[in-house]
Amino acid sequence: MTTSNEASQQTVDILVIGAGASGGAATAWLAEAGFNVKCLEQGYWQDPAKYASASDDYEFEMLTNWAPDPNVRQRDEDYPVNDSNSPVTPVMFNGVGGSTILWTAHTPRFHPSDFRVKTLDGVADDWPISYEELEEFYDLNDEVMGCSGINGDPANPPRSPRQMPPLPIGKDGKKLISGFEKLGWHWWPSDSYINSQRYGEGRDACNFCGHNHMGCFQRAKSSTDITYWPRALRSGATIETGARVRRITTDNSGRATGADYIDSKGNEKHQSARAVIMAANGIGTPRLLLNSASDSHPAGLSNSTGLVGKNLMFHPFAMISGTFPEKMDTWQGPLGNIGLSQEFYETDKSRGFVRGYTYQFQRSLGPAWIANGGFRDPVPWGEGHHVELEKRLGSVMAMAVIGEDLPEEHNTVDLDPELTDSDGIPAPRLNYTLSKNSRDQLDHAIGNAKKALEAAGAEDIFVDPMMRQSGWHLMGTARMGNDPDKSVVDKWGQSHDVDNLFIVDGSVFVTGAAVNPTPTIQALALRTADYIVEHRQDLKG
Amino acid sequence: MINETSRMNINEDLLAAILDRLIPAVDDVPSAGKMGITAEIVRLSGQQARFQGIFTKAMQTFESANSEFVLLDVESQDDAIRNFESKEPGLFNSLLTISYIVYYKDTRVHKRIGWSGRTPQPEGNTMEPWDDSILETQRKREPFWRKI
Numbered sequence A: 001m002t003t004s005n006e007a008s009q010q011t012v013d014i015l016v017i018g019a020g021a022s023g024g025a026a027t028a029w030l031a032e033a034g035f036n037v038k039c040l041e042q043g044y045w046q047d048p049a050k051y052a053s054a055s056d057d058y059e060f061e062m063l064t065n066w067a068p069d070p071n072v073r074q075r076d077e078d079y080p081v082n083d084s085n086s087p088v089t090p091v092m093f094n095g096v097g098g099s100t101i102l103w104t105a106h107t108p109r110f111h112p113s114d115f116r117v118k119t120l121d122g123v124a125d126d127w128p129i130s131y132e133e134l135e136e137f138y139d140l141n142d143e144v145m146g147c148s149g150i151n152g153d154p155a156n157p158p159r160s161p162r163q164m165p166p167l168p169i170g171k172d173g174k175k176l177i178s179g180f181e182k183l184g185w186h187w188w189p190s191d192s193y194i195n196s197q198r199y200g201e202g203r204d205a206c207n208f209c210g211h212n213h214m215g216c217f218q219r220a221k222s223s224t225d226i227t228y229w230p231r232a233l234r235s236g237a238t239i240e241t242g243a244r245v246r247r248i249t250t251d252n253s254g255r256a257t258g259a260d261y262i263d264s265k266g267n268e269k270h271q272s273a274r275a276v277i278m279a280a281n282g283i284g285t286p287r288l289l290l291n292s293a294s295d296s297h298p299a300g301l302s303n304s305t306g307l308v309g310k311n312l313m314f315h316p317f318a319m320i321s322g323t324f325p326e327k328m329d330t331w332q333g334p335l336g337n338i339g340l341s342q343e344f345y346e347t348d349k350s351r352g353f354v355r356g357y358t359y360q361f362q363r364s365l366g367p368a369w370i371a372n373g374g375f376r377d378p379v380p381w382g383e384g385h386h387v388e389l390e391k392r393l394g395s396v397m398a399m400a401v402i403g404e405d406l407p408e409e410h411n412t413v414d415l416d417p418e419l420t421d422s423d424g425i426p427a428p429r430l431n432y433t434l435s436k437n438s439r440d441q442l443d444h445a446i447g448n449a450k451k452a453l454e455a456a457g458a459e460d461i462f463v464d465p466m467m468r469q470s471g472w473h474l475m476g477t478a479r480m481g482n483d484p485d486k487s488v489v490d491k492w493g494q495s496h497d498v499d500n501l502f503i504v505d506g507s508v509f510v511t512g513a514a515v516n517p518t519p520t521i522q523a524l525a526l527r528t529a530d531y532i533v534e535h536r537q538d539l540k541g
Numbered sequence B: 001m002i003n004e005t006s007r008m009n010i011n012e013d014l015l016a017a018i019l020d021r022l023i024p025a026v027d028d029v030p031s032a033g034k035m036g037i038t039a040e041i042v043r044l045s046g047q048q049a050r051f052q053g054i055f056t057k058a059m060q061t062f063e064s065a066n067s068e069f070v071l072l073d074v075e076s077q078d079d080a081i082r083n084f085e086s087k088e089p090g091l092f093n094s095l096l097t098i099s100y101i102v103y104y105k106d107t108r109v110h111k112r113i114g115w116s117g118r119t120p121q122p123e124g125n126t127m128e129p130w131d132d133s134i135l136e137t138q139r140k141r142e143p144f145w146r147k148i
């Protein structure tokens, strides 16, 4: 039921909740197809010229106002997340561009096998779609976001030509890679949505400042505020910023009618729409669906199965770093966009676990970041501090392990009974434990990472067996599937319960694969938007 | 602007004495407590939620457990800090983190460690261009992704 105490605004064809990676893509596609689309986004536009990488206090800003953890950042537009029952802290950004403002823009694709884990390995579930069905949308997304990379990777199917050559490897990258070469292991330059040359609208080439994880001053890193959103707005889409959605509203028949929200001035409003698209990410979307319980949807919207908020997957990260005797200016170049190794990606049951993992190669940053540990323990205080700092500065390289985290129903996002955001809306609460399979994967990966670092000449190897602040990939909490008893949305992202409700963010993932998810999220968003375009006659008001 | 309220709550002499032990003198750079950076530590710690409150609490907790700290010999001071570190890791960590941030933005320190001190932007850095020959070995490998 609509409970708005303010007059409804003009009804739009499509209301999109969230202006991040998926919301931007879906909005642009639909607006370009002639739909009247409006997006409600709780955060604001960012001005790249004001990103903190040009501030004298950038090392302070990185850990505070530009920290990826919303519980640390605590901007007005952030909502708190109770993560006390999770060894992994979720990280995200709330604003136009969503988490792509802070992301690393490392953009591998799923492998074909990732869509068939039940058939191949007897675990979790197969996706209701295949790699081949998604491929054209991966390509379309690469074109809009702009991909630097190179074809020929033997670990992946061939793909369309990348828009730009790879980002340079750097002397630090070459050093790390030498370990993989010695061991005869796979590595390949990363696909990255970072310009290695001018590409897109007013977007420069990367100038290797190393700090685009605080927003990219050069606009070289692709974020949807500078890629999809200009297109969407030109095609007539509108976006209201500072608009925090309280609930999706429904009519007596249970269909979505729009959303109640609080505008930037604190006014309660309602936006009516013929269809609603959720793009609030793998935590924001289940939170909102659960907050949208009503007489017709007592357990929350689209939650007749009780699966909304369940099967939360993260990609728990282990981080293995080594200190090299050489000085390699490791702060030059994007932090995590050198290359990857998928030597151990596909299942080999002799390893004692199913599925596999990717190594993502990492640089390290400036003196305060190094002193405070960066990817490892802080430099000790007292005597010995200076020697250790000098050893690490410019010499630490790391390997992040992205293991495939399989879905488990007990890993959940639900509503915290007490915690709320600044508008009094119940905040999400996480319950997450690492499975044995994931732990075994990480341990296997740690052992091999040590070998690779040693082969490359690293001396002081440090292992973080599971980084706490690594919940950057939020997946699985409103999974897709063909069976309405076992999934929340169908293979088009359309809710089984509410036919004019769609979900396009990482919530719909059936499994998480062992790669960064955003190209897949955006490809799925485009595919859902395309489906809506094809079925426009079904969107009855 | 210095947050006067938190400044009043911080014993800067004590902070300087702690800093002297955390980051000792090296070459021509004095120990951190003698560099005149305490006011900046207090200022920055008051700027954002991460350090607000917790830094003040760290200092107050430390002070109430170690009221004679500035009078102790250096070994006893180190013991007191180690004790605080193990009993109050969260509080200690906030103190150490903000101290390192401020110490490592000092130009005297930059000069000593050979750090340019430039902000990452707008200048950025120059990297050598992409060199395809680095892929020579990998290109010889047969595709090994799992066909389905």
Ligand SMILES: Cc1cc2nc3c(=O)[nH]c(=O)nc-3n(C[C@H](O)[C@H](O)[C@H](O)COP(=O)(O)OP(=O)(O)OC[C@H]3O[C@@H](n4cnc5c(N)ncnc54)[C@H](O)[C@@H]3O)c2cc1C
Binding pocket: A017, A018, A019, A020, A021, A022, A023, A040, A041, A042, A043, A068, A091, A092, A093, A094, A095, A096, A097, A098, A099, A100, A102, A103, A104, A105, A106, A107, A213, A243, A244, A245, A246, A279, A280, A281, A282, A284, A285, A288, A472, A473, A474, A504, A505, A506, A516, A517, A518, A519, A521
């Ligand atoms: C530091 C960091 C590094 C990352 N690196 C990578 C990487 O290298 N590669 C990769 O593939 N992925 C990476 N990611 C993950 C990537 O950013 C996300 O997968 C992607 O942005 C998710 O897209 P989304 O549309 O689902 O959600 P988001 O981009 O998070 O956008 C969701 C939007 O919804 C809005 N919203 C939520 N609730 C409401 C509400 N109630 N009302 C109104 N608006 C709301 C939010 O404000 C937000 O703007 C990284 C993430 C972070 C934080």
